[in-house]
Amino acid sequence: TTDYMPGSPRIAVDHMGEGPLVVFLHGIGSNRTTWHLQLPAFAEDFHAVAWDARGYGLSEDYPDDLDFGDFSDDLVRLLDHFGARTAHLCGLSMGGRIAQDFHARHIDRVATLVLCDTFAGDDANDVRSGRSQSIEEFVNSRIQPFLDGEDPKERAPHTAGRLLSPNRSKDALQRAIRASSEIHVESYIKTVRASAAFNL
Numbered sequence: 001t002t003d004y005m006p007g008s009p010r011i012a013v014d015h016m017g018e019g020p021l022v023v024f025l026h027g028i029g030s031n032r033t034t035w036h037l038q039l040p041a042f043a044e045d046f047h048a049v050a051w052d053a054r055g056y057g058l059s060e061d062y063p064d065d066l067d068f069g070d071f072s073d074d075l076v077r078l079l080d081h082f083g084a085r086t087a088h089l090c091g092l093s094m095g096g097r098i099a100q101d102f103h104a105r106h107i108d109r110v111a112t113l114v115l116c117d118t119f120a121g122d123d124a125n126d127v128r129s130g131r132s133q134s135i136e137e138f139v140n141s142r143i144q145p146f147l148d149g150e151d152p153k154e155r156a157p158h159t160a161g162r163l164l165s166p167n168r169s170k171d172a173l174q175r176a177i178r179a180s181s182e183i184h185v186e187s188y189i190k191t192v193r194a195s196a197a198f199n200l
Helices: 038-042 069-081 094-105 135-147 152-163 170-181 185-197
Strands: 002-005 011-016 021-025 047-051 087-092 110-116
Touching (some): 002 069, 011 038, 011 069, 021 038, 021 069, 021 094, 038 047, 047 069, 069 094, 087 094, 094 185, 135 152, 135 185, 152 170
Parallel strands (some): 021 047
């Protein structure tokens, strides 16, 4: 079932099952459909939810620049919407960073935390955070094609597969391409900039 959380911006969520709330948070180039294979499996024991973060998928865009903490505010709204005091959070990449930020701000509302392929920021002790580019160069490499007018649907077949295992299934690749092709360009640009500045 796809529902919409009221408030601004309106947030789309797919959910199924009953029990403790588990929330799946997608990465920067994706949307809630990343988790569609997990929802039925977890719905056997949980109320399983996958959201479209603000400015993604079926969720609304927003007028101002993004503060990364806005995602945590939206996640509070999600828990409140479903009447859950706490939730199990599972975040992939950017979704893992959202989960970390939420944990830092609202530790009393986190039942468990699962962090997938993510890191906490530019930490010299974390090899995953090391970049050969400056933050500005990294941001520009991600957003310049869209500033130059490239369409996400044209770009997705060339970029989505780089985020997956070489042993990925055809279905996984098609899901990634479909999700990447649905990027809201203006919101994506705001998200890349805010995410680059995130550091816990």
